[in-house]
Amino acid sequence: MKKNNLKFWFFLAPALLCFLVVVIIPIIVGFFYSLTDWNGLNVNCGFVGLKNFIDIFTRDSGFLNSLKFTIGVSFFSVILTNAIGLVLAILVTKKFKGSKFLKSIFFMPNLIGGLLLGFAWKFIFTEIFSSISKLTGLTFLNEWLGTTETGFFGLIIVNVWQLSGYMMIIYVAQLQQIPYSAKESAKIDGAGKVQTFLKITFPLLMPAFTIGVFLSIANSFKMFDQNISLTNGVPYHSTQMLALNIYNTAFTNNEFGLAQAKSIIFLIIIASIGLTQLLITKKKEVEM
């Protein structure tokens, strides 16, 4: 037993050690710094109690605006990426010529980093959209990314374009694990195509929903690269998501203490949304 214990910790140690040093300890240290007026330049900083936390909800309206904006973008992104991901998955699991090729095309946007994607789409939204608008007279294509609304939709479009292929792969994996016999027996029992999908395939897909929704929530909430390259908060910080807001609080305003307090709230929000979702969808999973 003792030898087993030693083995256990020996195999776990390298990963756990890095994880502790890089993730856990900084979070704990960060908690203390969130109670100070740390400006990032000198190490000495004064204790201010809960002032930073109170400021976030009373003086600094930027954070709350970013929170609202982030929730909005994430809400639509999560629904759309998973819905489109599922449609793509159903499409590519039908055996037809080129389905494999399509699978790799749909996944491809994931390879391009958020930063490059943001810049690429900025080009499309500003240059291409406005030239199409000039050609066709569609005024809603004009001045994209110049307003809060277009920035909002822009971020959602980019996020969905990137993540739906990722979700597709997750749903493909689960679809392939559904035994053919389950669908076949439903057919024999007289179930139509739609009914089979709703009553058999859909419930059996639940584990994939759990993972898909979980990963898309995590990805959308934490979105930073796409945000800084696509809108960078323009106009007037109104399209600034939480991650970018924290980044700017620290590196533009040099308010490290305040930024740390924000990041703790950020962490709590993400963790509680993610965990609630896990609990809800896990309950709905059926054993195969």
Added chain:
Amino acid sequence: MKNLNHKKKFKINKLFLTFFGFILAAIYLLPIYILLINSFKTQKGFFENILSIPNKETFTVENYKNAFLKLNFLRSFLNSFAITIISVFFILLFSTMAAWILVRTKTKTSKVIFCLLSISILIPFQSTMLPLLMVFKKIKLLNPIGLIIIYIGFGVSFSIFILHGFIKNIPKELEEAAAIDGCGFFQLFFRIIIPLLKTALIFVSVLNVIWIWNDFLLPSVVLTDQKWKTLPLMTYNFFGEYSKNWDLATAALFICITPIIIFYSWAQKYIVSGMTKWSIK
């Protein structure tokens, strides 16, 4: 006759699916296509018509030459390459060890550790960033080595989470048989487990490579020395300077995308097959 009709219907269905699929694929590829045609145009051609393919007068490769130089491509490519490879190697080694022992040890501690690691996928980098920077600055690790350590720390939790799902599928009997044959613990790990996990390991490394190769935030705050700048950092600086020169910028985008597309054409079959073998539970 009925059968024939059925077959015909089936064929039309397939035809429709193929058609629908390729329309969708075209939509997915359209942005990339538009970037590509503009990257080969002179600035004049760019202003004349942004939607057309370059013609004889407007075609140029000058953009690529310029962007290549401005990005300091060779240097920044090698920086990105070295950082990615080293980080991914250690992430794979450490997380395979951890995931295996976590699957094989059925104790409460093991379960709790696995749960904690899985949940930590949610932790945003921002909440550890500032204290981490302060500490790493003090111990003089604001350099590629520090960056690699951070990647390992952030990468292991997700990788363990994925690998756990694969290792569960390896029958225990196989390991027991090997143990009876006198196979030691380390031998078992390196000779039996690692080879069995080939697809899984490639799958996990692909996910990590994509993430680390493209990452912007971490190197932007950790790498202070100009000579270690990675490709995404150079791209960001580049866009700061040439944000209105889209002819040059589109070429730069393509230069950055190309290595990862080449990598993908090799790795794509492992992404799908890896995902299929992974048990979501």
